[in-house]
Amino acid sequence: VPAGQPATVTIIDDDELTVSLTQFEYQVNENAGHVEVCAETNVGHTQNFIVTISAEELTPVDAADGEDFISASIEVEFPESNDAQVQCANFTIIDDDIAESEELFDVILTTQSPGVD
Numbered sequence: 716v717p718a719g720q721p722a723t724v725t726i727i728d729d730d731e732l733t734v735s736l737t738q739f740e741y742q743v744n745e746n747a748g749h750v751e752v753c754a755e756t757n758v759g760h761t762q763n764f765i766v767t768i769s770a771e772e773l774t775p776v777d778a779a780d781g782e783d784f785i786s787a788s789i790e791v792e793f794p795e796s797n798d799a800q801v802q803c804a805n806f807t808i809i810d811d812d813i814a815e816s817e818e819l820f821d822v823i824l825t826t827q828s829p830g831v832d
Contacts, residue, residue: 730758733832734766734793736824737801745783746810752822753803756793764828765792770806771821778818784808786820 716722734756743750752768769788772780780786789804806822 731832732760732830733757734824734826736768736822741822743808745808747808748810749805749807750784751803751805753801754791754824755801756796756799758799759797760793760831761795762828762830763792763794764826764831765790766802766824766826766828766831767791768804769823769825771823773819773821778820780820782809782811783818784820 734754737753737755741750741752752770754766754768767788767790770784770786772778772786778784785807787806789806791802791804793800793802
């Protein structure tokens with residue numbers, strides 16, 4: 716570049732936006748009524764986006780939908796922010812009067828938002 720002429724500098728963003736569940740395992744007493752499941756971002760972001768947190772039966776069935784918990788897919792929104800965020804969803808736990816062993820169901824995080832892994 717000749718003297719007196721500007722050169723351009725491009726700043727390449729190295730912050731990849733990811734969203735994940737805050738825990739690998741959740742435990743809740745049957746009489747609690749619900750379990751709170753949270754998702755978190757790793758960095759701030761310049762757009763709103765939505766993720767879905769779903770509660771589903773395992774295969775083979777362990778905790779049964781409608782008997783032990785209520786399966787659901789809950790959308791949570793992450794508004795634009797300069798900081799990492801946490802958003803949560805509550806899933807209903809059904810308290811029955813049956814003595815039984817611990818039971819399990821899956822919680823799955825998905826997103827259809829472009830640029831969000």
